[in-house]
Amino acid sequence: MPDTSPDAGAGPRRFGWEDMFVAPDEDPRIDPPGADERSVLAGELRYHRCTLELKCAGLDAEQLARRSVPPSTLSLLGLLRHAAERERHWFRRVMAGKDVSRIWPTGDVDEPFTGAVADPALVAQAWTAWRREVTFAERLVAEAPNLEVRGHRGDRMVSLRELLVHAIGEYARHNGHADLLRERIDGRVGR
Template sequence: MFTEDGKPSDDDPRENGPTLGDERVTLVEALRCARLTLEMKCSGLDAEAMARRAVEPSTMSLLGLVRHLAEMERRTFREMMAGQDVPPLFCSDIDRDGDFDGAVADPHVVTQAWEAWRTEVDFATRLVAEAPSLDITGDDPLNQHGGGGGAMSLREVLVGMIWEYGRHMGHVDLLRERIDGRIGQ
């Protein structure tokens, strides 16, 4: 992804994916590329850089976005689609923005965030791969996923997650550029 001097390499793992796939392949590939973009934009940064805030009064940081997206993966795939009753990773009733508020410049916190994100992405990847069709549904009674509440198909969930990552990749671009001027990819 990057050379030893921190410059983007010509080897981009988002390229050369399937181009003539069916609906599932297309959606899965788009989400895979969005997830890779997050990893690529955060690569090579230490804890201080990962936790650096955007601008006052925002609490947004790259680390906060990793934690936020781990929460979204968990809520979407474990809770809604798999019906698991699992606690939030970083947020709580007391601190609804714990994903961003707790994003502090501590290497352990960074490691924990990436481990949580990768665990949730792995779970989601398996769930989607094992789903018999994109028509299976999960329940979104609190309308946390913008579908109006109620049943949502896996198809809608995948589109929603692609949208969620896409929405935040602009933030990630700006945050990374502010940290060290790196643009691209």
């Protein structure tokens, strides 16, 4: 029976380029361009999206669905599904004003995490949904006349600028979770 304790498979902690997701000269993430505020914010968000994608790369359905520690439902697959839902909410609902349903409309707000099970079809669905929502969001940001465009977030109006800053913060926080999850799965670390 495999060891499922919190320290299972961790081995001795060490840091070196061989344990990193990618070596610096092979890193597909680029620093955000600094030409103007929109490109800085969009670039920073793109960087964090790519970071989440890197932290999930090369893992099978079981590894992606592996939970952190009981009773938490946190997993890389759950984070990916959650990111897809948030992208949909922020950019389709709030900024574009579209009346769209949740991607996983079970009525359970925690469905992205609780429904993240080791099923290759579910993993493919999560990647497809996330990429579709990211594509929509990138197009919306690129085509917006300015960062003061407003959308409805609950009972208040928010600007595209505020929403981009919020999205960057949420991705950054969840990428920290992804760091720990990935290190627990195979010992790989990264920034």
